[in-house]
Amino acid sequence: IAGKTSLSVTTKAFAEAGRRISRYLLMQFIINATMGLAVGIGLTLIGVPYAALWGLSAAVLRYIPYVGPWMAALLPIAVSVITAPGWEQVAIVIALFVVLELLSNNVMEPWLYGQSVGLSSLAVIVSAIFWTWLWGPVGLVLATPITACLVVLSRYVPELAVFDTLLSERPALKPHLQLYQ
Secondary structure, rough: OOOHHHHHHHHHHHHHHHHHHHHHHHHHHHHHHHHHHHHHHHHHHHHHOOHHHHHHHHHHHHHOOOHHHHHHHHHHHHHHHHHHHOOHHHHHHHHHHHHHHHHHHHHHHHHHHHHHHHHHHHHHHHHHHHHHHHHHHHHHHHHHHHHHHHHHHOOOOOOHHHHHHHHHOOOOOOOHHHHOO
16 A cells, blocks of 8 residues: 555554554453452452352453443342342442442543553543544444554654644653753
């Protein structure tokens, strides 16, 4: 696509994009595994039967954006409704999932995804909003990889350098110029 004259640059860009997306997928695995572990430990402390199974299902179902975590929450909530004598355990299970999802979605994911793919945390959130608005749920799933590829492309195509400045985690100015700022 880029032509024979820029084959070296194209190869470097594809290699960098591949590394960034691989790190993104690794971070996604780490976040989902951590969430599953937290759910399993939390449900064990609460006293919900089969807590390890619910933690594993939470880790696996988190790969489905938005719907997956709540599908995973329905199972232990249903078990606690059936097995608990009152509503206290049910409320604590719901609160556990709400708190863990809020921490994961608003703190862990932007921070870890941004660091792993070289995007600023704000860029991860804004790109998720933009691509979801544009393409719906498919855009949400692809938001971070598409934005990472856009940043890589902007490093190799001078006309797109503004995206590197806006979206990457690198500072816009060199350190000696920041002094004047």
